Amino acid sequence: MEAGYITRTMRPDEVALAIEWAALEGWNPGLHDAETYPVADPHGFFVGVLRGEPVASISVVKHGPAFAFLGLYIVRPPWRGQGFGSALWQHGMASAAGRQVGLDGVVAQQANYRKSGFELAWRNIRFEGRGGTLAPEDARVVDLALVPFETVCAFDRAYFPAVRTAYLQAWLAQPDAAGRAWMEDGRLQGYGLVRRCRAGWKIGPLFAEKEHIAESLFLALGSMTGAQEPIYLDLPQANPAALALARRHHMEPVFETARMYTGRAPGVPMHGMYGVTSFELG
Incomplete structure (x- = not known):
């Protein structure tokens, strides 16, 4: 050197x-x-x-x-x-x-x-598809900004190894982005965000307690992008439901990473992780 x-x-x-x-x-x-x-x-x-x-x-x-x-x-x-x-x-x-x-x-x-x-x-896999999806009307899908931030933080903590209040606040409030949440029985059961990137859009995070919730949020987020614009979802290969969602919407794998940790991997509920927030900050 x-x-x-x-x-x-x-x-x-x-x-x-x-x-x-x-x-x-x-x-x-x-x-x-x-x-x-x-x-x-x-x-x-x-x-x-x-x-x-x-x-x-x-x-x-x-x-x-x-x-x-x-x-x-x-x-x-x-x-x-x-x-x-x-x-x-x-x-x-x-x-x-x-x-x-x-x-x-x-x-x-x-x-x-x-x-x-x-x-x-x-392993995390980046899938590419096309935006402008049609999202059925559903009163349970709401603007994420209407959900108290403390509620979003508490929900997010279940899927991430640490509380990330400041980062999440900036992430959800960034320009050229939109968030949606699934509220049912007065309880947050899923949320996601789509943001504009150098090419197209990325969805992340996408966390949901059930597969049909992830599906509805994915469609809602995709509907906020331009028709035929590239849309990306970085999902954990270890969640078969996330893979099924991507394939159901004719997305193709374009990139792959190895999620690695020092020590034992944190005990996050993989079945609820349909899209990681980012490859750079987790």
């Missing part, structure tokens, strides 16, 4: 650079990810700088005192294989000391992540 290389916390304006690199990798980030991601942990984004030039990025976002999620691990192509990524990885992981860490890594890097103490929990 060359002299003159330093690793440090990103300045707020540098997060957008990492998002741009993610776009160049074909990860299709959301239009407002650079603004929403840092809300989760302003000190969780790191950059490797070689003689004044940023060459590598990583995020290790602390979702509370016990859990963190690693993402945006990118070394620009001209500087790969020279140790810059490894040094930044060590810097980022040190910031999460004492916490369990999760990540969504490309499958080809799974062996390398295992060397760092990560174990495969399941």
Whole structure:
């Protein structure tokens, strides 16, 4: 590794650079990810700088005192294989000391992540379909903004290893996005959000207690996108009902990640996870 290389916390304006690199990798980030991601942990984004030039990025976002999620691990192509990524990885992981860490890594890097103490929990698959779906009228499907935020947070906690209040608040309020919820018998039983990305739209999260609830929310979210626009759903392969939903709507797999954790995978109800929030922050 060359002299003159330093690793440090990103300045707020540098997060957008990492998002741009993610776009160049074909990860299709959301239009407002650079603004929403840092809300989760302003000190969780790191950059490797070689003689004044940023060459590598990583995020290790602390979702509370016990859990963190690693993402945006990118070394620009001209500087790969020279140790810059490894040094930044060590810097980022040190910031999460004492916490369990999760990540969504490309499958080809799974062996390398295992060397760092990560174990495969399941695979996530990105499916692509077309928007502009028709959604039947159903009084139980409501605008997510009408549901008390505290109620959404409590429901979300069942499907994520930590409380993520600040991040969720920013995520649900971002521009160019819309959320829907399933309210029945005075109780929240599912919710989802669709946001505009560099190409098309992504649905995430999509959490639901029952399969028919996920189906209705998926249709409602899809109906808010343009006809024939690309729409993406990142779902856990370990949930057969989520796979069935994607196939029922003629979606095709286009990308895959390995969801890995240090230590035993958190005990989340996989049967209710129809779409992860993001590959970068979990």
